[in-house]
Amino acid sequence: MNEMNEVRKPPVATTGIIGWLRINLFFNWTNSLITLFVIYCLYQFIPWILDWTIFSADFKYNYLGEQITNQEMCSRNLDPENGGACWAVIYVRFYQFIYGFYPKVEVWRVNLAYFMLAFALLPLLYTKLPYRKYFLYFTYIFPVIAYFLLNGGLGFTEVSTNKWGGLLVTLVLGCTGIALAFPIGIMLALGRRSKLPVISMMCTLFIEFIRGVPLITLLFFGMVMLPLFLPEGIDMDGLVRVLVAVTLFQSAYMAEVIRGGLQAIPPGQYEAAKSLGMSYWRMNLLIILPQAIRISIPPIVNTSIGLFKDTTLVIIVGILDLLGIGRGTLADTNWLGLSYEIYFFVSLVFFIFTFGMSRYSLYLEKKLKTGINMGAD
Amino acid sequence: MKKLLSIFAVVAFAFSAHAGTLDDVKNRGFLKCGVTTGLAGFAAPDDSGEWAGLDADMCRAVAVAVFGDRSKVEFITTTGKSRFPTLASGEVDMLARNTTWTISRDVNLGFEFVGVNFYDGQGFMVPSALGVSSATELDGATVCIQTGTTTELNLADFFRLNGISYEALPIETNDEGKENLFAGRCDVYTTDASGLSSTRAAASNPDKWVVLPEIISKEPLGPLVRHGDHQWGDVVRWSLNAMIIAEELGITSENVDAQMSSNVPEVLRLLGVEGNYGEMLELSNDWAYQIIKQIGNYSESYEANVGPDTPLEIARGLNALWTQGGILYAPPFR
Numbered sequence: 110m111n112e113m114n115e116v117r118k119p120p121v122a123t124t125g126i127i128g129w130l131r132i133n134l135f136f137n138w139t140n141s142l143i144t145l146f147v148i149y150c151l152y153q154f155i156p157w158i159l160d161w162t163i164f165s166a167d168f169k170y171n172y173l174g175e176q177i178t179n180q181e182m183c184s185r186n187l188d189p190e191n192g193g194a195c196w197a198v199i200y201v202r203f204y205q206f207i208y209g210f211y212p213k214v215e216v217w218r219v220n221l222a223y224f225m226l227a228f229a230l231l232p233l234l235y236t237k238l239p240y241r242k243y244f245l246y247f248t249y250i251f252p253v254i255a256y257f258l259l260n261g262g263l264g265f266t267e268v269s270t271n272k273w274g275g276l277l278v279t280l281v282l283g284c285t286g287i288a289l290a291f292p293i294g295i296m297l298a299l300g301r302r303s304k305l306p307v308i309s310m311m312c313t314l315f316i317e318f319i320r321g322v323p324l325i326t327l328l329f330f331g332m333v334m335l336p337l338f339l340p341e342g343i344d345m346d347g348l349v350r351v352l353v354a355v356t357l358f359q360s361a362y363m364a365e366v367i368r369g370g371l372q373a374i375p376p377g378q379y380e381a382a383k384s385l386g387m388s389y390w391r392m393n394l395l396i397i398l399p400q401a402i403r404i405s406i407p408p409i410v411n412t413s414i415g416l417f418k419d420t421t422l423v424i425i426v427g428i429l430d431l432l433g434i435g436r437g438t439l440a441d442t443n444w445l446g447l448s449y450e451i452y453f454f455v456s457l458v459f460f461i462f463t464f465g466m467s468r469y470s471l472y473l474e475k476k477l478k479t480g481i482n483m484g485a486d
Numbered sequence: 487m488k489k490l491l492s493i494f495a496v497v498a499f500a501f502s503a504h505a506g507t508l509d510d511v512k513n514r515g516f517l518k519c520g521v522t523t524g525l526a527g528f529a530a531p532d533d534s535g536e537w538a539g540l541d542a543d544m545c546r547a548v549a550v551a552v553f554g555d556r557s558k559v560e561f562i563t564t565t566g567k568s569r570f571p572t573l574a575s576g577e578v579d580m581l582a583r584n585t586t587w588t589i590s591r592d593v594n595l596g597f598e599f600v601g602v603n604f605y606d607g608q609g610f611m612v613p614s615a616l617g618v619s620s621a622t623e624l625d626g627a628t629v630c631i632q633t634g635t636t637t638e639l640n641l642a643d644f645f646r647l648n649g650i651s652y653e654a655l656p657i658e659t660n661d662e663g664k665e666n667l668f669a670g671r672c673d674v675y676t677t678d679a680s681g682l683s684s685t686r687a688a689a690s691n692p693d694k695w696v697v698l699p700e701i702i703s704k705e706p707l708g709p710l711v712r713h714g715d716h717q718w719g720d721v722v723r724w725s726l727n728a729m730i731i732a733e734e735l736g737i738t739s740e741n742v743d744a745q746m747s748s749n750v751p752e753v754l755r756l757l758g759v760e761g762n763y764g765e766m767l768e769l770s771n772d773w774a775y776q777i778i779k780q781i782g783n784y785s786e787s788y789e790a791n792v793g794p795d796t797p798l799e800i801a802r803g804l805n806a807l808w809t810q811g812g813i814l815y816a817p818p819f820r
Contacts, residue, residue: 178533181797185690186690189690189691201533202533204535205531205535209535210531210535269560271560271561271562271563329567329568332568332571333567333568333571333572334571336571336575336577337571337574337575347562347577424523424565425565425567425568426565426568427523427562427563427564427565427568427572428563429523429563433523433524433563434531436523436524437523437524437530437531438524438530438531439524439688440522440524440525440526440529440530440684441524441526441530441531441532441533441538442526442527442530442684442687442791442796442797442798443532443533443797445526445684445687445688445797446687446688446689446690448661448688
């Protein structure tokens with residue numbers, strides 16, 4: 110009788126690795142066929158890409174053991190049968206990719222700014238950080254510090270923004286655009302939903318106008334038209350003009366994203382807040398916005414990632430961001446024809462940043478449980 | 487749009503016509519020179535972040551003329567679209583940016599081309615396996631052509647004049663043209679000859695491609711300044727001319743010191759030993775000596791950046807001196 114009570118194990122085919130494979134990859138014959146096809150493609154592709162990017166690639170020296178200083182010395186140009194990628198171009202140009210033409214003696218300032226950026230982001234990203242309050246103070250003053258560090262002043266030698274380039278420009282544009290657009294976007298979203306017709310109309314007009322033109326147009330306007338309108342003597346820096354254009358563009362999109370979140374808040378929340386005697390600002394700051402922003406996280410991150418990638422458009426107004434430096438490198442007669450390596454590297458850097466952003470947003474969503482049906486009760 | 491831009495340019499110019507550009511440059515302590523965002527042989531950053539190329543040398547020559555120091559120049563990158571407003575608004579003192587000298591740019595946009603530092607023209611590149619030796623044999627070929635450019639119009643004209651047909655494969659960028667040609671999707675790629683040379687140099691096996699001898703358009707590329715400031719225009723013009731004259735007279739960066747005791751009157755005038763030509767330009771009297779010493783003559787700059795020994799392998803051709811079969815000709819230095 111004892112045997113009868115023994116718990117019988119489920120069939121082998123439904124548990125463990127085999128079970129998982131059966132359910133996920135070989136559920137029926139179409140499923141199996143697709144799986145086999147994908148495996149075949151990966152089998153064809155992965156060894157080749159690994160070989161090209163790593164095993165046959167030159168990093169600093171070619172297969173003769175010489176240090177590579179131009180494209181003719183790359184293994185794949187010496188021996189087209191055997192060579193892989195020629196990463197030496199990235200190695201040689203790494204400084205330019207990261208800092209642009211920033212003077213070498215002053216580069217510690219950029220490094221310090223990068224380092225401090227990480228510190229400034231820390232309390233924003235991890236709410237459980239000990240002593241978060243003090244870290245936040247630092248975050249608030251970081252933009253001022255970064256400005257003086259990068260640009261000069263307060264005893265630092267001035268480094269004209271013409272000398273900025275590469276990842277530095279990409280990060281300055283991306284971070285400033287995203288950081289400034291967020292509060293402006295919130296104000297615009299609230300303004301558009303305002304009951305005061307003038308405010309609502311002005312905000313709507315601004316959003317629709319900015320959203321109605323491509324970013325390139327705004328960049329051109331900032332770069333080309335603005336200096337013609339400014340009176341002689343007022344010389345607005347090129348990077349600042351681009352920053353203004355990027356921020357305006359991003360704020361309009363951010364406003365619409367947040368307005369979407371605002372509209373998802375059930376009217377009961379407003380009524381409840383008002384019945385407690387809250388003012389407009391208290392109601393929005395304490396009740397409405399926290400909920401609205403919480404449900405808007407995926408689209409907020411979405412537009413932020415979009416902006417980060419759109420910063421590459423500044424090449425058309427003559428600012429050399431990461432991609433621009435890559436193109437400039439391709440125009441050097443020493444490195445002609447290495448476009449695969451350079452575009453691969455640039456896309457890898459962009460992928461690291463955007464993938465980081467998207468993973469962080471997933472973490473936030475999980476932490477804040479944005480998926481629950483709010484207002485159900 | 488063009489008309490609108492030129493109106494803005496004129497308005498901006500009206501506001502900016504005050505003290506001379508030369509004084510502005512001297513007071514600022516460095517020259518602001520507009521260049522491309524990167525074009526092989528003409529202006530591109532090298533490994534240490536220094537700008538190099540034929541146009542970059544032009545900028546440096548002017549900096550040397552004014553300050554006697556080749557490093558006193560800030561390169562401002564401009565694109566095909568942003569270059570003219572950048573110059574018009576005074577953000578740069580001059581452009582040395584592969585800009586074709588045309589009547590509308592010279593007159594209507596309110597700029598002044600001070601000379602030509604490279605004679606370019608539209609050419610054709612084909613795979614050598616095609617066995618074609620002249621563009622007139624290209625009947626029925628598929629041609630990769632950048633849309634919205636003057637090259638497109640020149641191409642149509644050329645084929646119509648020769649009574650042959652072609653099929654256009656429209657592309658947007660030089661890179662795209664390169665990829666399409668190398669992949670065999672078009673038989674011919676057409677753009678400026680200097681661009682073809684850099685495309686050819688970027689190929690994994692340059693010998694598989696030939697640039698055909700026909701040049702079907704005039705593209706004189708030269709430095710330009712804002713209209714109206716003749717003193718500054720003269721400085722830029724004669725900085726270029728000094729390099730050309732130096733080649734004519736056989737003065738190089740190597741032998742310039744020895745040439746100081748030459749017995750040729752024009753050499754002595756150019757190097758500032760005799761006469762006061764520097765003063766006339768409000769420069770120091772050894773301005774041309776410094777250009778030749780620090781940058782070199784035209785030939786040295788050409789050979790180092792685009793000449794046959796560089797990957798671009800552009801023969802002197804039209805850019806040879808008038809005494810050597812080209813059309814490079816500078817007014818006498820007297």
